[in-house]
Amino acid sequence: MIRLQYTIPFMLSVAVTATVSAAGRDYISIVGSSTVYPFATVVAEQFGRSSGMKTPKVESTGSGGGMKLFCTGVGVEHPDITNSSRRMKASEFKKCQANGVTGIIEVKIGYDGIVLANSKQSPQVNVSRKDIYLALAKEIPDPSGAERPVPNPHKTWKDVNPSLPANKIEVLGPPPTSGTRDAFVELAMEGGCKTFGWIKAMKKQDKKNYKSVCHTIREDGAFIEVGENDNLIVQKLLANPKALGVFGFSFLDQNADRIQGSLVDNKEPTFENIADGSYPVSRPLYFYVKKAHVGVIPGVKEFLAEFTSDKAWGDEGYLSDKGLIPMPEQERGKFAYDVRALNILSSL
Amino acid sequence: MMKTAAKIQASLKKRYAAERRFRSYGLVSVAIGLAALLLLFISIIANGYTAFQQTYLKLDVQFDEAIIDPKGTRDPQTLARADYGKLIKKTMRERFPDVKNRRDKRKLYKLVSPGAVFSIQGMVRKDPRLIGTTQTVWVPADDDVDMLIKGYINRDDPESARRLKDKEIAWIDAFAATGSMEKRFNKTFFTAGDSREPELAGIWGAVVGSFYTLLVTLVLSFPVGVAAAVYLQEFAPRNRWTDLIEVNINNLAAVPSIVFGLLGLSVFLNFMALPRSAPLVGGLVLSLMTLPTVIIASRASLQSVPPSIREGALGMGASQMQMVAHHVLPLAMPGMLTGTIIGMSRALGESAPLLMIGMVAFIVNAPEGPLDPSTVLPVQIYLWADTPERAFVExxxxxxxxxxxxxxxxxxxxxxxxxxxxxRW
Known part of the structure; x- marks a missing residue:
């Protein structure tokens, strides 16, 4: 039989000793984009192993969530660094300033390509951004030529462009919360959307309408949201060779034996094409640092030095092995200099 | 009379058939359930069992004093900072002297896991007398090599589609031919924290995190749950208020777990300013989630204690409290513990509420207490499922x-x- 009168006090005493609070923080706290996560973690691990300091904690919260946490304030309870798969927005910058986060150092770390890929069992696809837009947008310009948006009537790729195969339009991609989706919409969809003169003209007059025409993905089943797991998309592509998938370049890089990237505007998504900017669907990746935390949280300066070293983000650094596309040397030099000098963002 | 008997006789066959059908429905349902379970186990085991082994390479590393400690001071600082990667690179170059091209050399060095540097560093720090000698060291191979050996990279694929090119495969085969490569039990998987290199990644950090989280959950939800159940079952009057409480407890047991995570975010993190990513907060959130389960199980178990026990105790002059503490509670305890353990095992498998409170994070060091940042096992699984490296699948x-x-x-x-x-009574 269990002696209750002894178990309860014992458990309570455990609870009390467990809640003795620890002040301060002896590790770097990083939040932000799930796209930058695989790169930030590699640097964090390398830093932890080689510096003898504690390995930074890297949370995967998404770019927007990271900015929110980052801009909440200055102090040990707030993160030191936030990763982002897009540049900080002016509204976020303002919010940061309002909460006392005034010294923000911006660091661009490199580029990431977004690929449209399919299984190797099917032939490689060659599309233009215009094709992507016409296949996936909820509303497209009236095919008859009238300057008004109509619900997307296209069922197969052949409907979009006669040179494409007569396969059903079936694209697997991330949900709207994902930075990859944002970038895909902005770079591929909007890129195709802008090829229509009257829509481009609309941008100046009616920005809201322009955005809704260019940025809204169709919801009738042609675009299938698969969740923020790129591995899952890869597996579904293997199961369904007729479907296309949208995800980050590093997943294509790791699975090059099973899937192939589609050519976009006649450019193949290769390391070289993304690095020199000729592949159109690529975006820069960033992280932001609080200047006020440098010197307060141990290791921030050393971590920045590790991240901006050629050993990490250089042409042959370990980040490029993980699929990050390095910046040109001159650009790297500029950001490395800003980091060393702790130059802060003055405005956006 | 005869007529009825004939009728019964005639329908008997039909009734037997209905009986058999009814049983077979049940049997089929059980079979479907078992098949689903079996499928789950088979697919997980088939995908996962290879991860318990890891490919190791044998290197004859010369612990060159000129590289590690050129001044010969044996100062621990110097030993910690030395470039041990050079030792491994040198060993690899000597093993394959005809690799001259810079690109090829880089590929050659990459056959060895980046973790090899740290194991050699560890050896030297433990025993500086190794400097100047040549030692045979088994170091983990890179995850790509491991994938090739385990058959996940197909040698017949065209070279461009393979992560390992013909040259690299030739080097690996040379290692294998001389017996300097073998698959060993993957101890790292059980003793290391998270890592971005699959061959260095382990679940220890997540296991410790789960332990602290569950400890907090147990310490909070068990006493509170039992006390609430005892009061509601043994002392509380039956009225509208207790009915309301009961309905609410039952409702809480059915609330989706993510909601508790949102609650944890706004109360424990934003309002009480507890640290993010800490098992303490995870435990608090999960104990909110398990409390209803514990209360319901505990009440059921109290209810099953026959009233005669209570009446007997009271009849012998025991007070209400004595009756409960000395007689009813000990008899109900096994049922309460069972309910608690089932609640805890649900908490162990939970990841959704922990997303909200920052436990979905890359954390290498195993936590040393419930306030250190950590993840838990299901979160570790979630994080690994989303990494590009193929070796993380297994x-x-x-x-x-x-x-x-x-x-x-x-x-x-x-x-x-x-x-x-x-x-049983």
Missing amino acids: RTSAATLVLLGFLVVMNGAAVWLRTRFEQ
Whole structure:
């Protein structure tokens, strides 16, 4: 039989000793984009192993969530660094300033390509951004030529462009919360959307309408949201060779034996094409640092030095092995200099 | 009379058939359930069992004094900072002297895991006398090599589609031919924290995190749950208020777990300013989630204690409290513990509420207490499932196997407690 009168006090005493609070923080706290996560973690691990300091904690919260946490304030309870798969927005910058986060150092770390890929069992696809837009947008310009948006009537790729195969339009991609989706919409969809003169003209007059025409993905089943797991998309592509998938370049890089990237505007998504900017669907990746935390949280300066070293983000650094596309040397030099000098963002 | 008997006789066959059909429905349902379970186990085991082995390479590393400690001071600082990567690179170059091209050399060095540097560093720090000698060291191979050996990279694919090119495969085969490569038990998987290199990644950090989280959950939800159940069952008057409380407890048990995470975010993190990513907060959130389960199970178990026991105790002059503490509670305890363990095993498998409070994070060091940042096992599985490296696929399954193992043990303990201690009246 269990002696209750002894178990309860014992458990309570455990609870009390467990809640003795620890002040301060002896590790770097990083939040932000799930796209930058695989790169930030590699640097964090390398830093932890080689510096003898504690390995930074890297949370995967998404770019927007990271900015929110980052801009909440200055102090040990707030993160030191936030990763982002897009540049900080002016509204976020303002919010940061309002909460006392005034010294923000911006660091661009490199580029990431977004690929449209399919299984190797099917032939490689060659599309233009215009094709992507016409296949996936909820509303497209009236095919008859009238300057008004109509619900997307296209069922197969052949409907979009006669040179494409007569396969059903079936694209697997991330949900709207994902930075990859944002970038895909902005770079591929909007890129195709802008090829229509009257829509481009609309941008100046009616920005809201322009955005809704260019940025809204169709919801009738042609675009299938698969969740923020790129591995899952890869597996579904293997199961369904007729479907296309949208995800980050590093997943294509790791699975090059099973899937192939589609050519976009006649450019193949290769390391070289993304690095020199000729592949159109690529975006820069960033992280932001609080200047006020440098010197307060141990290791921030050393971590920045590790991240901006050629050993990490250089042409042959370990980040490029993980699929990050390095910046040109001159650009790297500029950001490395800003980091060393702790130059802060003055405005956006 | 005869007519009825004939009628019964005639319908008998039909009734037997209906009986058999009814049973077969049940049997088929059980079979479907078992098949689903079997499928789950087979797919996880088939994907995961290979992760318990890891390919190692044998290197004859010359611990060159000129590289490690050129001044010969044996100063621990110098030993810590030395470039041990150079030793490995040198060893690899000497092994394959005809590799001259810079690009090829880089590829050659990459056959060895980046973790090899740290194991050599560790050796030297432990025993500086190794400097100047040549030692045979087994170091983990890179994950790509491991994938080739385990058959996940197909040699017949065209070279452009393979992560390992013909040259690299030739080097690996040379290692294999001389017996300097073998698959060993993957101890790292059980002793290391998270890592971005699959061959260095382990579940220890997540296991410790799960332990602290569950400890907090247990310490909070068990006493509170039992006390609430005892009051509601033994002392509370039956009125509208207690009915309301009861309905709410039952409702809480059915609330999706993510909601508790949102609550944790706004109350424990934003309002009480507890640290993010800490097992303490995870435990608080999960104990909110398990409390209803514990209360409901505890009440059911109190209810099953026959009233004669209570009346007997009261009749002998025991006070209400004595009756409960000395007689009813001990008899109800096995049932309460069973309920608690089942609640805990649910908490162990939970990841959704922990997303909200920052436990979905890359954390290398195992936590040393409930305030250190940490993850838990299901979150580790979630994180690995989303990494690009192919070698993490098998590790994801292997970690799932470990989690399932813990769940089986906990549920087994619940069954054992029930059969061993439960009294039937």
